[in-house]
Amino acid sequence: MSMQSLNQLVARSIIDPGVVQAFRAGRIGDVLGEVGFTPDLQAQLTGIECDSWAEFAVISYRHVRAAEAQAPRLQFPSPLEGLLSAESQAGQEQVA
């Protein structure tokens, strides 16, 4: 969702001067709040210091990618293994 939010924001900034105006006025936090970043990420992005909106976008991209890489992922068992643990499978084989 965060990368999607950043993509939407960068695309919007291309045709909406309001985004760049907010950035230059030091009000980018307000815009980030509208887009749907997590509070942690919003705080990180608001703290970025750089010379231009394009630079801000690229640094934000790095932050979002790093955050997504660290996010815990759901781990499902392999369909080859089934839902039983190796120990209980071994037990069943012995019974059979």
Next chain:
Amino acid sequence: MIQITREERHWFLENVARALVEYSGAAEPPVPIEAILDHPPEVFHEDFGVVDMYSNLWDATFARPPGQRGSIFVRVDLGETARRHALARETLSALITSKHGRDIGLPDLLMSELKESASYFASILLAPNAFVDAYRAQGGSEELFAESFLLPVEVAESRW
């Protein structure tokens, strides 16, 4: 200006292209590049124009005479797919040199790799990822891809 990777530059260009495609309202290929240039977002009203010219020197080039509207000067005798690609490619120069483009910081980000950036931008503007994914999901064939998106064959091969 910070150093950026090719992948980061491409990501940024994809969002620039996406902005124009979404603005055009296009929901399927071909992307209406001439309509985007004829009726650009308000912030680019002074930057997007198309002028047909007779020329043997180039297919298209963007120029902004001092104090005047910027325009893409395009060879009048180009085929449809070559014309669309040339217009899409030069659109990036129009964006970079526009007031809003300079406000965003596009020159610092893109000028050092302008040729490669313009080429990538044109391919992604005329064949956005969302449209390519939808085309594939609907069973679109590789053989008809260039025709469906009105792309030069070599561009179609790079986007398939």
